[in-house]
Amino acid sequence: MYRLLIVDDSKLIRQKIERECDQNLFHIVGSAIDGSQALSLFFQQAIDVVTMDLTMPELDGIECIESLVRLDPDVKILVISALNDVATGMEALEKGAMGFVTKPFSGSELQSALCELVEDELQVRL
Amino acid sequence: MLNFLGRYTAIITTTIVFVVLVVGVLGVNFNLSFQTEANAEVVNIAGRQRMLSQRVAKSLANVKAKALSDEPYSKPLDELQTAAQLFNRTLLAFKQGGPTLSTKSGQTYLEPVSGSQGEKAVYTALQIWQPMNGLIEQVINQLGESNEQASLESAIGSLTQAQEYADSNINRLLKVMNDLTNHTESLANDAADKSRLIQSAGILASLLCFAIIMYLILGQLRASDMRASMARRETKQIFETVDQGLFLVDKDLRMGSEHSKALESIFFTDKFENKSFTQFIGGLVSASDLDKVKRYLDLLFDPHKKQRLLTDLNPLKKLAIQVEEFGQPRTKFLNFSFSRVFKDNQIVSVLSSVSDITKEVTLANELELETRRNQQQLEMMLALMGADSDMLPEFLASSHGAYANVNELLKGRANSALEFREKADAMMPLIHKVKGDSAALGLEFISQLCHQFEDKVQIVMNKRDPSGDDFLSLTVTLEQLISTNQQISSIFDAIAGSGISGGSAGASEAETGDSRMKLMQLAETVSQRQGKKVNLSIAGFDEAWVPAKVKLDVVSLASQLLRNAISHGIETPAERVGAGKSELGQVTLALYSQGAQGFRLVCEDDGGGVDFDLLEEKAIAQGLLNPEAGGKITPNRLVNLMLTNALSSKSEADEDAGRGVGLSVAGELVSKLNGKLALSTKPSIGTRFSVRFTNFDKGSNAQEPMIEQKMKGVA
Incomplete structure (x- = not known):
């Protein structure tokens, strides 16, 4: 089980991710509505995988990614954001995120993206 | 690895045989060289026996001569002894094997002579030699014992005997020794022949092996060459056949040496090899997009x-390029997709595949356009079905008139910038009225088109030096508006013919209900767009008696006033809270009958009131007022300007207000209906427009517009 943290300012999106992610593979340890809440959750518990929105109040996604990667270089971050600014998406990946999924997304898109994110380790485990 | 060995088994085996042969030949050769040397020594020793036999005979003669002449004979005697002993020892060694003096130095071991000829020679030699050796030993003994005369004489006797024996037998001995020499020589020759044969055979076998190796290696080379060239040919065929443009991009973002033929037809060039990809693509995209391409490729190499999970970020998913085909410029859409190429678990390059998606894009665009058109028609249908069937023909007629006027204005000549500006000025209120009317009827798509038109007019008005060309884009929008009107007419006729519409001439309650709904919708749309919170109360629209022919104008006037109240009057929620008011603004529209032939329309808001200072500033800035020449600036004058000219306190125009034509349209409507408008306003309390219509009998067309402003409580 991977410990998953969901970061998104939209309640709908958070609920959708919670509902759609593979419960056999991911254990949701928390949901944050912005970067600063995500950071404080990250301090409190061990987290393997993070889904990250980019535009949020308080601390935005890019800064949050930078901080998370600084705290734990092995954390796997999947950016889930609307694609109105490709450059910001790229910046997120340059700062340490591993993948990008465009909003809106379907349940299967999310599942395959999350699997892809942790796939290397899955191969080792199998 | 095993496969690899399997392919080369023949070569490896042959090479091993070759090496074994070469080593064998060398070993045999090495051994034979010793053998040959030994054989040569045997021949030499056999030769020495010949020489020794002669020396024995000669020494015998010497010893006898010295002894007879009474000279010292010890030296020849020693020679005799040495020669005889060596001869004897060597002969014995030839017979049964044993050591003897080498011809070079030291001792050597002789094998017994082999072969019948040799054995016979040794045997005969021994038969001759042994009696002679006995005589010689006797001589040596006698001469060696003392120098007495007696023994000397007997010694001479022995000597003579030995010499005689030697003289008579030496030739035979010589011959026999000769035979022995010849025999050993032939033996040595035989051995040498044999070794030469072995060597030749070895060399021949090695050469054969070598030839086989060469043959096998060349065969392998040819086979692998053929495989390689076949693979190359296949690759080439694939590259010539695929529809996609394929090429590799390495870590330094250079394009590889190979590319598919399709790439050439996509880009009309065949110069790709070793070109920098960014340089190549740089000619097709903007600088900022090029930066994205570089960053995207960097991410791919990471x-x-x-x-x-990177594909969504691909900046070259849909790239539009301008090409010239058959002399005609046209836009082509390309899709680039990239996938990593691994070698030893390392990303060495990225395979890029380019396909022409112009058809797909065109289809998608057409589909979208079609969908939008359908949606628009559906919207139109719905709007028309819900629209007031009384008011719609009125709207169609009035908007048609407005379009005709605008069209006249567009067609008419204008020779100076001033004339162009005047034209634009004249168009504005015409279209603005259509916008208000359509919004009041819930025909959102028309009000949007009107807004587009106003935007374009505004652009022309803002130009320093407007020209006829600037009006061209206006005609396009106008055509759209006119065709929309035609569509509405045909749909309306169809609906009216089929009796689908709920609106019929007698259903007046339903109609007024419709107006209420439209006004409610308008309030919601405008307040949402403005980011304001508004509660609209509508009173009296159901009961009031309004003549059918002026109904559209009254509702239109109400919607203009409502629009104005929300966009100008009501403050933003934040401002309201800051002013100690509730977030929710209140707007009231009321229509009630007054007397037998009159009615009154009231629009009231609890907003911030009219900002006369700002109005004054704007009026001066727009040149509507001249503070030096124009005498006193009164609120009355400003309101007049507001109602008759394009003066607005809003700083930026949007769909709802800000062009300053909204209230002038209201003013026109008031004068058209022969109404009297009163405005009262108080800062941060609100604004109230009240229009009174009297004498509404048959002749309601006002000849003389009259606007009355009654200012109450103006600060």
Whole structure:
């Protein structure tokens, strides 16, 4: 089980991710509505995988990614954001995120993206 | 590895045989060289026996001569002894094997002579030699014992005997020794022949092996060459056949040496090899997009990023390029997709595949356009079905008139910038009225088109030096508006013919209900767009008696006033809270009958009131007022300007207000209906427009517009 943290300012999106992610593979340890809440959750518990929105109040996604990667270089971050600014998406990946999924997304898109994110380790485990 | 060995088994085996042969030949050769040397020594020794036999005979003669002449004979005697002993020892060694003096130095071991000829020679030699050796030993003994005369004489006797024996037998001995020499020589020759044969055979076998190796290696080379050239041919065929443009991009973002033929037809060039990809693509995209392409490729080369989770960021998913085909410029859409190429678990390059998606894009665009058109028609249908069937023909007629007027204005000549500006000025209120009317009827798509038109007019008005060309884009929008009107007419006729519409001439309650709904919708749309919170109360619209022919104008006037109240009057929620008011603004529209032939329309808001200072500033800035020449600036004058000219306190125009034509349209409507408008306003309390219509009998067309402003409580 991977410990998953969901970061998104939209309640709908958070609920959708919670509902759609593979419960056999991911254990949701928390949901944050912005970067600063995500950071404080990250301090409190061990987290393997993070889904990250980019535009949020308080601390935005890019800064949050930078901080998370600084705290734990092995954390796997999947950016889930609307694609109105490709450059910001790229910046997120340059700062340490591993993948990008465009909003809106379907349940299967999310599942395959999350699997892809942790796939290397899955191969080792199998 | 095993496969690899399997392919080369023949070569490896042959090489091993070759090496074994070469080593064998060398070993045999090495051995034979010793053998040959030994054989040569045997021949030499056999030769020495010949020489020794002669020396024995000669020494015998010497010893006898010295002894007879009474000279010292010890030296020849020693020679005799040495020669005889060596001869004897060697002969014995030839017979049964044993050591003897080498011809070079030291001792050597002789094998017994082999072969019948040799054995016979040795045997005969021994038969001759042994009696002679006995005589010689006797001589030596006698001469060696003392120098007495007696023994000397007997010694001479022995000597003579030995000499005689030697003289008579030496030739035979010589011959026999000769035979022995010849025999050993022939033996040595035989051995040498044999060794030469072995060597030749070895060399021949080695050469054969070598030839086989060469043959096998060349065969392998040819086979692998053929495989390689076949693979190359296949690759070439694939590259010539695929529809996609394929090429590799390496870490330094250089394009590889191979590319598919399709790439050439996509880009009309065949110069790709070793070109920098960014330089190549740089000619097709903007600088900022080029930066994105570079960053995207960098991400692809970063093994920590997930390739499949990068595709959404691909900046070259849909690239539009301008090409010239058959002398005609046209836009082509290309799709680039990239996938990593691994070697030893390292990303060495990225395979890029380009396809022409112009058809797909065109189809998608057409589909979208079609969908939008359908949606628009559906919207139109719905709007028309819900629209007031009384008011719609009125709207169609009035908007048609407005379009005709605008069209006249567009067609008419204008020779100076001033004339162009005047034209634009004249168009504005015409279209603005259509916008208000359509919004009041819920025909959102028309009000949007009107807004587009106003935007374009505004652009022309803002130009320093407007020209006829600037009006061209206006005609396009106008055509759209006119065709929309035609569509509405045909749909309306169809609906009216089929009796679908709920609106019929007698259903007046339903109609007024419709107006209420439209006004409610308008309030919601405008307040949402403005980011304001508004509660609209509508009173009296159901009961009031309004003549059918002026109904559209009254509702239109109400909607203009409502629009104005929300966009100008009501403050933003934040401002309201800051002023100690509730977030929710209140707007009231009321229509009630007054007397037998009159009615009154009231629009009231609890907003911030009219900002006369700002109005004054704007009026001066727009040149509507001249503070030096124009005498006193009164609120009355400003309101007049507001109602008759394009003066607005809003700083930026949007769909709802800000062009300053909204209230002038209201003013026109008031004068058209022969109404009297009163405005009262108080800062941060609100604004109230009240229009009174009297004498509404048959002749309601006002000849003389009259606007009355009654200012109450103006600060």
